[in-house]
Amino acid sequence: MKEKELRRSLSVLPIGTVMKLTDLSARQIRYYEQQGLVIPERNEGNRRMYSLNNVDQLLEIKDYLSEGINMAGIRHIYEQQKEREHAKQEQMQKSLTDTDVRRILREEIKAVGGLADRADKLSVHKKKL
Amino acid sequence: MKEKELRRSLSVLPIGTVMKLTDLSARQIRYYEQQGLVIPERNEGNRRMYSLNNVDQLLEIKDYLSEGINMAGIRHIYEQQKEREHAKQEQMQKSLTDTDVRRILREEIKAVGGLADRADKLSVHKKKL
DNA sequence: ATTTTATGTCATATTTTATAACACGAAAAT
DNA sequence: ATTTTCGTGTTATAAAATATGACATAAAAT
Numbered sequence: 001m002k003e004k005e006l007r008r009s010l011s012v013l014p015i016g017t018v019m020k021l022t023d024l025s026a027r028q029i030r031y032y033e034q035q036g037l038v039i040p041e042r043n044e045g046n047r048r049m050y051s052l053n054n055v056d057q058l059l060e061i062k063d064y065l066s067e068g069i070n071m072a073g074i075r076h077i078y079e080q081q082k083e084r085e086h087a088k089q090e091q092m093q094k095s096l097t098d099t100d101v102r103r104i105l106r107e108e109i110k111a112v113g114g115l116a117d118r119a120d121k122l123s124v125h126k127k128k129l
Numbered sequence: 130m131k132e133k134e135l136r137r138s139l140s141v142l143p144i145g146t147v148m149k150l151t152d153l154s155a156r157q158i159r160y161y162e163q164q165g166l167v168i169p170e171r172n173e174g175n176r177r178m179y180s181l182n183n184v185d186q187l188l189e190i191k192d193y194l195s196e197g198i199n200m201a202g203i204r205h206i207y208e209q210q211k212e213r214e215h216a217k218q219e220q221m222q223k224s225l226t227d228t229d230v231r232r233i234l235r236e237e238i239k240a241v242g243g244l245a246d247r248a249d250k251l252s253v254h255k256k257k258l
Numbered sequence: 259a260t261t262t263t264a265t266g267t268c269a270t271a272t273t274t275t276a277t278a279a280c281a282c283g284a285a286a287a288t
Numbered sequence: 289a290t291t292t293t294c295g296t297g298t299t300a301t302a303a304a305a306t307a308t309g310a311c312a313t314a315a316a317a318t
Contacts, residue, residue, distance in 0.1 A: 012146040014274090016172070016305065021141065026306080027265060035264095043145070045273045047306060070263075070316090143305090145274065155275080156296060164295095174304045176275060199285095199294075 011041040011049040018050045022058045032061055035071045037078065140170040140178040147179045151187045161190055164200045166207065 015026055022029070032038050033048075038057050040048040064074045144155055151158070161167050162177075167186050169177040193203045 012142055012150065014143050014146075014305075015307095017141040017143075017178070025265075027267085030307085031264065043273095045306090047273070049146070065264090143274075144276095154296075156298085159276085160295070172304095174275090176304070194295090 008052040011051050011054075013050040013052075013055065015040075015048050015050070018055055018058065021055050022062065024058060024062065029058065032058065032071075036075060037061055037071070137181045140180045140183075142179040142181075142184065144169075144177050144179070147184055147187065150184050151191065153187060153191065158187065161187065161200075165204060166190060166200070 013021075015029060018024070018029060019026055029038070030048075033040065038050075038054050038061070040050045040054055043049050061074055064077070069077075142150075144158060147153070147158060148155055158167070159177075162169065167179075167183050167190070169179045169183055172178050190203055193206070198206075
């Protein structure tokens, strides 16, 4: 599902479209950006270009606001989220090295298996042992 | 998967974005429209707004063109496609009425079952028959 | 009672898009 | 061998969309 993620993160929507999709005013969208919440990419002409993920985030912000949470609160939430993602990232990193360890172990086993094979070939002598 | 279809058919992309996504010039995109191939919606300000489906179709057209097929050919292909869709539509229609028929049959069976029930209730007399 | 927040509104500059026209090489038709 | 048609580029002009910054303000926080 990597392709889907890519699609959702492509900055292809002008602010006008985002306004309609979120039912937010340009003023609001720009203000949230100013507050460090949703920072869109810019095209060559300095126009803001949003992704579907950006839109989702804006809708999320709408929800938070309607729950009475203010900018600072929302900012905090996203910082927390980033932290969690960071932690997960580290976790991933760790588990990756774990699989590395497993791979190495497997290779060691394989090596041992090789020895076993040789032992098999020598097994004609087994009975003798 | 109705929601996905909706997403893909939402007219949210300005022509500039479509140009980048398809690597076609505005001239080309508009010409294909003029030729009846990809007709985008328009926003209140008469700007063309494209959907992801539109983009896919444009990419398809690019392929056809690179295969040497001309506008007329592509138009023909799409007309065929429409016909097929239409046929499928009719088929759907048909099979829907089929299920209707089945439903009706089921109801008839149920009705018969009702009679059967009554027959059961009368079955105390069965032996008499 | 002030100050801060979140948003509206307005003005100005820049960018993007629409439309129409002219051009032009390559392919097709005559 | 010409003439037409096709697909696209380019240019000019007008309208729409967007960016930025300033001023305004009701509601909330202090």
